[in-house]
Amino acid sequence: MQKKVEWYLDFVDPKYKPAKDELTALFYFEPAAGVSTNEAMGRIASESSTGTWTTLFTMPPRMKKLMAHAYERDGGFVKVAYPFDLWEPGNAPQLLSGIAGNIFGMKALDNLRLIDIQLPKEYLRHFSGPRHGMAGVRKMMNVYNRPLLGAVPKPKIGFSDVEHANIGYETWMGGFDFVKDDENLTSTKFNNFDKRVKLLAKLRDKAEHATGDRKDAYINITAETDEMKRRAKLLHDYGFRYAMIDVVTCGFSSVQTLRETLGDYGMAIHAHRAMHAMFDKNPKHGMSMYMLAKLMRMIGVDQIHAGTAVGKLVGTATEVRNVSDTLREKKVSEQKNVRLSQDWHGIKQAFPVTSGGLHPGLVPDLMKLFGDECVMLVSGGIHGHPRGTRAGAMATRQAIDAVHEGETLANHARYNTELREALDKWGTMHPK
Ligand code: CAP
Ligand code: MG
Numbered sequence: 001m002q003k004k005v006e007w008y009l010d011f012v013d014p015k016y017k018p019a020k021d022e023l024t025a026l027f028y029f030e031p032a033a034g035v036s037t038n039e040a041m042g043r044i045a046s047e048s049s050t051g052t053w054t055t056l057f058t059m060p061p062r063m064k065k066l067m068a069h070a071y072e073r074d075g076g077f078v079k080v081a082y083p084f085d086l087w088e089p090g091n092a093p094q095l096l097s098g099i100a101g102n103i104f105g106m107k108a109l110d111n112l113r114l115i116d117i118q119l120p121k122e123y124l125r126h127f128s129g130p131r132h133g134m135a136g137v138r139k140m141m142n143v144y145n146r147p148l149l150g151a152v153p154k155p156k157i158g159f160s161d162v163e164h165a166n167i168g169y170e171t172w173m174g175g176f177d178f179v180k181d182d183e184n185l186t187s188t189k190f191n192n193f194d195k196r197v198k199l200l201a202k203l204r205d206k207a208e209h210a211t212g213d214r215k216d217a218y219i220n221i222t223a224e225t226d227e228m229k230r231r232a233k234l235l236h237d238y239g240f241r242y243a244m245i246d247v248v249t250c251g252f253s254s255v256q257t258l259r260e261t262l263g264d265y266g267m268a269i270h271a272h273r274a275m276h277a278m279f280d281k282n283p284k285h286g287m288s289m290y291m292l293a294k295l296m297r298m299i300g301v302d303q304i305h306a307g308t309a310v311g312k313l314v315g316t317a318t319e320v321r322n323v324s325d326t327l328r329e330k331k332v333s334e335q336k337n338v339r340l341s342q343d344w345h346g347i348k349q350a351f352p353v354t355s356g357g358l359h360p361g362l363v364p365d366l367m368k369l370f371g372d373e374c375v376m377l378v379s380g381g382i383h384g385h386p387r388g389t390r391a392g393a394m395a396t397r398q399a400i401d402a403v404h405e406g407e408t409l410a411n412h413a414r415y416n417t418e419l420r421e422a423l424d425k426w427g428t429m430h431p432k
Helices: 037-047 061-066 092-099 133-141 161-173 193-211 225-237 252-264 289-299 317-328 360-370 389-404 409-413 417-426
Strands: 023-031 069-074 077-082 109-118 148-151 178-180 216-218 242-246 268-272 303-305 351-355 375-377
Touching (some): 092 109, 092 252, 092 289, 161 178, 161 193, 193 216, 242 252, 252 268, 289 303, 289 317, 317 351, 351 360, 360 389, 360 409, 389 409, 389 417
Parallel strands (some): 148 178, 178 216, 268 303
Antiparallel strands (some): 023 077, 069 077
């Protein structure tokens, strides 16, 4: 008689010590009624590595070596170690197919959240990381000691290419570094990608000439992957130093591809996270924003939206701080049940982007949260200025100066008209 293989519980071993090259993930989990804690943990480790739903009667010895181990539990939190050989080097989608795959659909779990994964040096080595990173972007833009500033023409979609470019010009002339596309603007009947690029390039040159500063744009190349490559080339041909990608809707594979295409052109990536809240908003289930930011730094975006804590969209100050840490730190320390330690082993640092419902009155809060090392997008909050986009951008720059000079906004506004007008309109309101 063949010996029965007891499957699920084999994946649980509280005494297990992960090897140095193993990937270790942190999950939060809630077993379904009638499922024991041990069985639930075993299923997480099993279905995300070598498991199947039933007992089996044959198993090559190799399988043993590829099994994941749920090894450390603290209440509803568990750590799972994954052998290095389970993973294909340089394949980000495969990693997610394992650790963020079938396990999320298991009936045995009421809730499951992937919080973090610690990536060993040997695994990270196969990914590019940001082409420029924080230091490289600053050098490329010649902007130091303040947040990089950008704005999306608002309302978010509907302007013609000409109208869009003209608002962009005003944004640059008000002292902003970047004009940004909105996440749902790609190439439409009324605002064609190629035409927008050409018009923006012309006005960018004009604004650079007029101000003596470097100006650029986050133009959204989001599309089918081959088309994205074509758009990347067009941006390069027109002298843009950046491209923007909606990284979640495009998918990890195309971001990896475009990281190489854009990298060959020497271009940086602005990552918009549209769709993230579908999987990260419920704190008990899904995947954390922290994970997304981490994976995107590994693949190689130079910056990604991280939240505001004070603006119109989800994300607490603690979450925003953690996301910023995983993007900006060279080594991240562990915080129990919140994040794991991570040595980035030389992968470049990426900027957190703060955006969504921002205006000059919120600048001191944002600077407290992020400091200077961030990209700040103030869109509605400049175009809604009583005297328009240029004045709104100036007001934002004045608010940053006030913080740098240790002055209150109210005081600084006494001799900065644009800031005063912005404060008269919005004060320090937190939009909903
Ligand atoms: C901001 C924005 C961004 C959000 C995305 C918008 O505009 O362009 O897409 O910031 O959210 O459409 O809301 P406003 P997040 O400045 O006019 O609000 O940064 O949280 O990913
Ligand atoms: Mg937007």
